[in-house]
Each structure stands twice: as structure tokens, then as C-alpha cells.
Amino acid sequence: MKKFRGKRRYFRNLHKEAATEHLRLDFAKDSWFDLWHTHLDFWGHGNRSIKIRREHIKAHIALYESLLKRLETFEKPFQSWIVIDDQDAGSDAVYIHSPNPNEDNFPLKITNINWLIELPLYFKDLIDPKKFEVGQYRWESGTYFLIQSKSLRNKL
Template sequence: MKKLRGKKRYFRNLQKEVATEHLRLDFGKDSWFDLWHTHLDFHGHGNSSMKIRREHIKAHIGLYRSLLERLESFEKPFQSWVEIDDHDAGSDAVYIHTPNPNEDNFPLKIANVKWAVDLPYYFKDLIDPKEFDAGYYRSGLERGYIIQSKMFGHKF
């Protein structure tokens, strides 16, 4: 992987994206989300450095908090979570899911999630256990962590 150049500008732009991403979403009366998600590290820069990975995880948590604030007044039931992939920073994402016309899959169930797990050292301090539940899942080749609000939304 190529070295990430212009880190100050890159992370400044990442913070702008976190501050505005939730504003692009429509939380109106007729809105719905079918596993909507966004990857803040789409290119996987966090795979090359733990420091860069931590910054992206912080950004995902910041975006998640912003979305939860907007979802507080949303009139429909919803699920929302952050997914941190074990192997690929580019797969880390923030999700919103609601009842939707595409498929009858709400609330979404993720099998094999073990809750109340010890988080890895590289992001353990970024997750407040009073605010969030953390779980670990393993399904085939996919493995990672689910971070979910204790207070808002349907749980898995």
C-alpha cells in the first residue's frame, strides 16, 4: 500500500465529512434505510498504520453519535451500529437500518455475536462502555466488532 501523504489535510477533510455526512440524509416521515452505510476509510489507509486506523475509528464513532442525535426524533423504528472489521480498515462502516419496502428484514439479526467482549487494545479506549455495547462476530471469512448504542435503536 502506498504511503498516505498530506495527512493533515486528509484528516481535516475526514472531520468535515463526519460533520456533514449526516446532514445529507433524509429523516422525513416517508424515509427508510435498507442497510444504508458509509465507509470513512474506503481506501483502507488504516491498514498501513495503527495511528491512522485509530483516527478512522474515532471518526466512525463521531459520525455514529451525530446520526444517533438525528435519529432521536426519527418516527420509525431503526437499528444503527458501527462495524469494525478485524482485517480490513476499508470495510469499517456506520450503518442505519429500518423497515423498508425492499425486503422484510427488520430488525436485522446477526448470528454468532458475542456481547460483552474485551475490545482490542488499539481502540478499547475509544469506546465508552456506559454508552455503547460491543460485540464480536465471526461468520465464514468475516470477523469483526459491532458497536451499538445502549440507549437508542433496536438491538441485534
């Protein structure tokens, strides 16, 4: 594996992207989201070490919180959550979903989520249990963690 150079600049840009990503979204009256999502670690740098993975999870949480703040003005019902892939940091993402013309799949329901879990040590201290609930589900060959705000009306 090639050495990861320029980490300081990379993380500065990562947190800047997490702080501004929500500004690119259009929240007009006719807007909708069909499982819209964004990956902040698209290349999977977080797979290199726990320290790098934790920084990406922090950035996903910061983006999620800023999106929720921005979605307060969105007039339609919506769902939003973070997915953390236990094996692949490149699959971690923040999602927004609302009623949409593509498919009648709102509200999205994932039936096999276990909300009574012990969080993995590598991100346990990053989650505020007063603000977020975390669930785990298995799909195909992977294990995924869902992070969702406790204040959302439309839960998974």
C-alpha cells in the same frame, strides 16, 4: 506501498465529513433505510498503521453519535451500529436500518454475536463503556466488531 502524504489535511477533511455526513440523509415521514451504510475509510488507509486506523475509528464513532442525534426526530423504528473489520479498515462502516419496502428484514438479527468480549487494544480506549456496547462475530473468513449505543431500543 506509496507514501501517505498530506495526512493533516486528510484527517481534517475526514473529521469534517464525519461531522456533516448525516446532513445528506433525508428523514421525511416516508423515508426508510435498507442497511444503509457509509465507509469513511473507503480506500483502506487505516491498514497502513494503528495510528491512522484509530483516527478512522474515532471518525466513525463521531459520525455514529451525530447520526443518532439526528435520528431522534425519525418517527419510524430503526437500528444503527458501527462495524469494525478486524482485518480491513476499508470495510469499517456506520449502518442505519429500518422497516423498508425492499425486504421484510426488520429488525435485523445477527444470531452469533458475542457481547462478552475483551476489546482489542488498538481501539479499547476509544469506546466509552457507559455509552456503547461492543460485540464480536465471525462471518465467512473475517472477524468483525459491532459497536452499538446502549440507549437504542432496537438492538441487533
